[in-house]
Amino acid sequence: MAMILFHGEPTGPSLTALAALFESGLEAQLRPVDLGLAERHGGAIPLGFEVSYSVEGEGPVLLVGDEPLVDSVFIGCALDDMAPHSDLRPKAPYARWEMMAWCRWVIERLAPGAAALANIAWTTPQLAALDDATFEAMIAPIEADDLRERWVQTRAGMLSDEHRAASEARVHEATKKIDDRLADRDWIMGAFSLADLESYAWIAPMRDLLPAAFEGKPRLAAWLARVATRPSVQRALAQARTSEPAHGFAPGPEINRWG
Numbered sequence: 001m002a003m004i005l006f007h008g009e010p011t012g013p014s015l016t017a018l019a020a021l022f023e024s025g026l027e028a029q030l031r032p033v034d035l036g037l038a039e040r041h042g043g044a045i046p047l048g049f050e051v052s053y054s055v056e057g058e059g060p061v062l063l064v065g066d067e068p069l070v071d072s073v074f075i076g077c078a079l080d081d082m083a084p085h086s087d088l089r090p091k092a093p094y095a096r097w098e099m100m101a102w103c104r105w106v107i108e109r110l111a112p113g114a115a116a117l118a119n120i121a122w123t124t125p126q127l128a129a130l131d132d133a134t135f136e137a138m139i140a141p142i143e144a145d146d147l148r149e150r151w152v153q154t155r156a157g158m159l160s161d162e163h164r165a166a167s168e169a170r171v172h173e174a175t176k177k178i179d180d181r182l183a184d185r186d187w188i189m190g191a192f193s194l195a196d197l198e199s200y201a202w203i204a205p206m207r208d209l210l211p212a213a214f215e216g217k218p219r220l221a222a223w224l225a226r227v228a229t230r231p232s233v234q235r236a237l238a239q240a241r242t243s244e245p246a247h248g249f250a251p252g253p254e255i256n257r258w259g
Contacts, residue, residue, distance in 0.1 A: 003028035004063040006045050008035035009248025010236045012115070013059035013072035015201040018236035020076035020194065021062075024083035028062070032241060035059070035250040036123055038151065041141040052143040056107075057115070057150065058250035072201070073103045076194045088194045095189065102188060102195045106174075106202060107253060113170030114202045115252030117209050120159045122247040127155035150251040168213075171206045175213045175220055178203065182219040186226065200227040205246040 005021055005028045007014040014035070021028055033039040035058045045051065045061050046068050054070040062069040062078065069075050080088040090096045127135065135155060142148040159167075178199060181188055188195040204224060207214055214220060227233055242248060 001065045003065075004031055005029070005060060006031045006033050006040065006063070007060040007239070008033060008058070008250065009242060009245040010239050011205055011246045011248050012111075012118075012201050012252065013056050014248075015233070015236055016072035016194070016197045017060040017062065017075045018239060019197050019201075019230070019232040020072070020079050020088060022232035022235045023088055023197075024079040024086045026079060026083050030239065032239065036126060036248060038138045038142065038250070041139075041143075043141075047143070053147075055253060056111075057147060057252040057254070059252070071107075073100075073107065073194060073198055076197065080194070087191065088197075090189060090191070090193065099189050099193050099195050103198050105177075106195075106198045110170050110174040110199075111202050112253045113167035114206055115249060116159060116163060116167045117171070118205060118247070118249040119154045119251060120157060120164075121209055122244075123154055123249050123251070124157045127151075128157070130155075146254070147251065154251050168210060171203070171210050172213045174199070174203055175206075175217055178223065179217040179220040182223050186223070188223075192230070196223075196227055197233075200224065200233070204228075205249075208246065 003026065005017060007018055007030065010018055031044070033044065038058070040058055040061065041047070046063060046066070048068060051061055051068050051070050056071045059070060059072055060075065062075045064078070069078055076088055080086045090099055130138070139148050139151045142151065178188065187193065188199060204227075237245065
């Protein structure tokens, strides 16, 4: 069945989806879109409830036949199911649960904080440079009210001190969690998996924003280097269209829930 992967710059969820596709060995047409300028809503991608209200925010879309799939981890799971020799998920039930639980932690704890910090640093200046009419026309097709509001907040540079501190704390928590996990293994689940792709996709860009979170963590540093040299990740990074692809963020996972 023909597949098309609509993706942004190879960072965050788009990096996960691209690398998962290349790990799977499946064929798909690659369609780059500028997620940071809301091109996902410009009519090129078939929309529907799942796309318009994706919990991932402005992430990649995998079109399988006429069916659009969203959210990078679940795109990876679908690719793993479709590919006859893919090993992106462990086969044993407990190990598979453990990997999905880890990915959920990344999605719900790390990703919202990383997205908030990345957007205020890199997306806000880009959006602030647009005139009001251009910006309003750009976000007008966005169906979900809360996502459209996140675009408005991102353009305005709205990030409270409390929210910034909570976001930074999530990054520090993640770097420690990954470094601790690697005490007796090379990959997060023992064997390379979606957990490595999703964790790397969100944590690697934070090196430019919170270098202190990475200090004194040699296992984390070695793991980052291993993931970066993985052929699938190298191929994903080669899809970049800008000089700083790690900075190519757009409003991401819901940022209003902190627990």
